[in-house]
Amino acid sequence: MTHIENITLKAFKYRLYPTKAQESALDTTLILCQRLYNGMLEERRGAYKKAGKSLTAYDQMKSLPEVKAALPEYAGVNAQVLQDVAKRLDKSFKGFFRRIKAGQKAGYPRFRGRDRYDSFTYPQPSQNSVIGDGKHVYLPKIGNVRIRLHRPCAGKLKTLAVKREGREWYVVLTCEVPRAEPLPATGSEVGIDVGTTWFYTTSDGEFCENHRFFQRSSRKLRVAQRSLARKPNKRSNRRKKAKERVAKLCRKTARSRLQLHHEEAKKLITNHDLICHEDLNVKGMAQGNLSKQIHDVGWGQFFQILSSKAAEAGRRVIAVDPRFTSQRCRICGHTEKGNRASQANFRCLSCGHSENADVNAAKNILAQGLRFVAQRTSQEDACHEKPQPAGLG
Numbered sequence: 001m002t003h004i005e006n007i008t009l010k011a012f013k014y015r016l017y018p019t020k021a022q023e024s025a026l027d028t029t030l031i032l033c034q035r036l037y038n039g040m041l042e043e044r045r046g047a048y049k050k051a052g053k054s055l056t057a058y059d060q061m062k063s064l065p066e067v068k069a070a071l072p073e074y075a076g077v078n079a080q081v082l083q084d085v086a087k088r089l090d091k092s093f094k095g096f097f098r099r100i101k102a103g104q105k106a107g108y109p110r111f112r113g114r115d116r117y118d119s120f121t122y123p124q125p126s127q128n129s130v131i132g133d134g135k136h137v138y139l140p141k142i143g144n145v146r147i148r149l150h151r152p153c154a155g156k157l158k159t160l161a162v163k164r165e166g167r168e169w170y171v172v173l174t175c176e177v178p179r180a181e182p183l184p185a186t187g188s189e190v191g192i193d194v195g196t197t198w199f200y201t202t203s204d205g206e207f208c209e210n211h212r213f214f215q216r217s218s219r220k221l222r223v224a225q226r227s228l229a230r231k232p233n234k235r236s237n238r239r240k241k242a243k244e245r246v247a248k249l250c251r252k253t254a255r256s257r258l259q260l261h262h263e264e265a266k267k268l269i270t271n272h273d274l275i276c277h278e279d280l281n282v283k284g285m286a287q288g289n290l291s292k293q294i295h296d297v298g299w300g301q302f303f304q305i306l307s308s309k310a311a312e313a314g315r316r317v318i319a320v321d322p323r324f325t326s327q328r329c330r331i332c333g334h335t336e337k338g339n340r341a342s343q344a345n346f347r348c349l350s351c352g353h354s355e356n357a358d359v360n361a362a363k364n365i366l367a368q369g370l371r372f373v374a375q376r377t378s379q380e381d382a383c384h385e386k387p388q389p390a391g392l393g
């Protein structure tokens with residue numbers, strides 16, 4: 001089993017350019033999978049209501065030949081793709097039962113409408129799915145579909161999913177790749193304070209800009225949204241076009257943001273062994289008046305990317321309690337709202353220490369993270385216990 005620890009799954013997503021005929025086959029496959037999903041859900045409900053019996057994914061897979069015999073159109077869909085529908089439904093049931101067991105709010109798995117069913121999966125694709133020339137991908141029962149391999153795909157192909165996003169089609173190849181070697185130690189530790197003026201500020205006094213691309217695309221998006229609002233007729237073609245444009249701009253913005261989050265996280269991980277950030281209840285904060293900016297900057301996503309990159313590289317990320325980090329003087333510890341002379345400037349009312357407010361906060365965050373590490377280490381020495389992962393990002 002040891003070799004398993006050295007591999008990890010990585011997803012590669014590429015745009016597909018199907019021909020008209022292929023697009024119609026893809027659409028049909030999605031519709032048939034969606035119907036099958038809803039049918040199997042109905043079957044599970046019925047079996048439970050009538051006989052108090054829970055069906056498994058295996059039970060449902062066994063009845064697929066009957067489905068095919070009764071509904072010949074299903075012969076046009078790859079058998080493994082259909083089996084995966086049963087597994088997908090099973091997953092949502094397992095999630096439902098797990099949440100109930102954990103005492104959380106749990107919604108019974110729902111029927112999915114056309115808009116809520118946008119992908120299908122080949123669970124055991126051929127290793128040669130991407131065809132020799134790198135310009136096509138082989139999708140059983142659909143054909144060789146043109147693909148744009150904008151970055152190379154690597155590793156052993158595990159699953160292949162086809163996804164519809166608006167009018168665009170994508171393929172997601174999930175591959176087993178060797179885990180990256182841990183990065184060499186740098187001896188550097190850093191605290192970062194995220195904000196709306198700057199994307200983040202480090203305890204070393206570096207300011208990372210809030211990316212302007214977003215303001216630009218958000219202007220475009222606002223214009224598109226307004227234009228959509230002016231077309232109330234749900235059936236009109238122009239409304240449909242306007243809606244597609246909004247969705248397209250949203251996707252584009254999300255893509256650029258994701259890419260930038262990856263770049264910024266990589267920079268931090270390369271340069272520091274330990275990164276401390278605020279444990280933001282991003283959701284809670286997003287309800288306040290800063291909601292739009294916070295939503296835009298998407299710190300939740302950023303911290304997630306940071307953590308996963310850190311884990312791969314053998315770095316540590318610690319989320320610290322964010323309370324008072326912006327009001328506390330990092331020199332004397334005096335904590336008061338009035339220390340914040342302005343949005344940008346910190347001036348301690350007790351000792352007079354003055355500094356950029358975000359840098360002061362970032363230094364507090366780093367100090368808090370280091371205290372946490374020291375505590376853990378001393379506890380470990382005292383009772384030879386492994387530290388709990390709680391609090392670690």
Ligand SMILES: [Zn+2]
Binds near residue numbers: 331334348352353
């Ligand atoms: Zn002070």
